[in-house]
Amino acid sequence: MRALIKSGDRPGLSLEEIPAPVAGPNEVVIDVVRASICGTDLHIFDWDEWARGTISIGMAVGHEFAGVISSIGDEVTGLAVGDRVSAEGHVTCGHCRNCRAGRRHYCRNAEGIGVNRAGAFADQVAVPAVNVFPLPDDLSDDLGSILDPLGNATHTALSFDLVGEDVLITGAGPIGLMATAIARHVGARYIVVTDVNDYRLELAGRMGADRAVHVGDTPLEIIEHDLGMVEAFDVGLEMSGAPSALADILRTINHGAHIALLGIPSGPFEIDWNQVIFKGLTLKGIYGRRMFETWYKMTSMLHSGLDITPVITHRFGAEQFEDAFETVRGGNAGKVLLDWV
Numbered sequence: 001m002r003a004l005i006k007s008g009d010r011p012g013l014s015l016e017e018i019p020a021p022v023a024g025p026n027e028v029v030i031d032v033v034r035a036s037i038c039g040t041d042l043h044i045f046d047w048d049e050w051a052r053g054t055i056s057i058g059m060a061v062g063h064e065f066a067g068v069i070s071s072i073g074d075e076v077t078g079l080a081v082g083d084r085v086s087a088e089g090h091v092t093c094g095h096c097r098n099c100r101a102g103r104r105h106y107c108r109n110a111e112g113i114g115v116n117r118a119g120a121f122a123d124q125v126a127v128p129a130v131n132v133f134p135l136p137d138d139l140s141d142d143l144g145s146i147l148d149p150l151g152n153a154t155h156t157a158l159s160f161d162l163v164g165e166d167v168l169i170t171g172a173g174p175i176g177l178m179a180t181a182i183a184r185h186v187g188a189r190y191i192v193v194t195d196v197n198d199y200r201l202e203l204a205g206r207m208g209a210d211r212a213v214h215v216g217d218t219p220l221e222i223i224e225h226d227l228g229m230v231e232a233f234d235v236g237l238e239m240s241g242a243p244s245a246l247a248d249i250l251r252t253i254n255h256g257a258h259i260a261l262l263g264i265p266s267g268p269f270e271i272d273w274n275q276v277i278f279k280g281l282t283l284k285g286i287y288g289r290r291m292f293e294t295w296y297k298m299t300s301m302l303h304s305g306l307d308i309t310p311v312i313t314h315r316f317g318a319e320q321f322e323d324a325f326e327t328v329r330g331g332n333a334g335k336v337l338l339d340w341v
């Protein structure tokens with residue numbers, strides 16, 4: 001079968017023929033229909049320090065996908081050949097305290113599909129049956145392939161009560177954009193999104209932001225005043241990993257407010273702890289999705305009117321993967337999909 005693999009100790013990926021996977025007793029093999037490129041995949045493509053220490057040479061990469069089950073292991077129940085599915089990208093251990101307590105998103109031994117085990121940028125991928133999430137009939141393959149990042153956005157946005165609240169979202173990458181649509185869907189009052197990329201800020205407006213602000217153009221305090229906020233933002237969602245973005249949130253958020261942090265900084269940085277302490281702020285780190293509560297929440301929201309289709313901006317055939325990665329790297333894009341059919 002075809003697969004996008006890291007073929008050597010150097011930047012880039014190559015599309016090569018490798019042996020197709022065989023389903024273990026508790027696994028299913030999925031024929032990949034559509035896949036989507038994540039920032040993680042770009043790190044692997046670029047072969048940065050993290051990737052060099054993590055990714056095995058010769059392994060298929062990729063973890064955001066939708067497809068059809070083509071074979072199932074002997075021990076698998078509740079799934080059948082022909083089912084349209086996506087899958088949770090974190091394979092959890094099942095035996096640590098958090099796994100046993102039903103908090104699998106806090107598993108300390110999680111492995112990543114396309115990171116620590118063979119990935120989904122391929123004609124076929126084998127995953128544990130427990131990771132599979134069946135797709136509703138009316139959910140498109142395109143949307144099915146981005147449930148993983150939509151799950152990140154859902155997990156972040158639903159961490160705190162947004163109903164009637166004023167929300168500041170720093171970072172209009174795909175996950176920040178989808179969090180914008182979710183905040184609008186669940187009933188936030190004002191949603192302000194910041195970024196340094198005008199293409200993405202335009203998308204933020206289409207996803208439901210009241211104001212999409214180019215960082216440095218208009219101080220957030222002016223935006224708060226213009227919108228008629230009597231006090232300040234109630235919830236902050238940090239989606240950029242930029243130290244200055246968290247500083248903006250800490251400075252412009254109300255006392256007793258809540259901040260969810262999903263953006264990954266490139267390294268340690270200082271923050272003004274006086275803001276955290278004297279404002280009595282709650283900060284929560286977000287990683288992955290709640291298994292599988294987040295999956296049910298997001299598919300139900302898609303059924304009830306959540307529209308994230310503007311975030312899908314580009315589609316490429318699998319053979320055009322280099323153009324697809326270049327589009328992601330350029331930044332003037334939302335989600336970039338790969339067609340494997």
Ligand SMILES: [Zn+2]
Nearest residue numbers: 093096099107
């Ligand atoms: Zn575990």
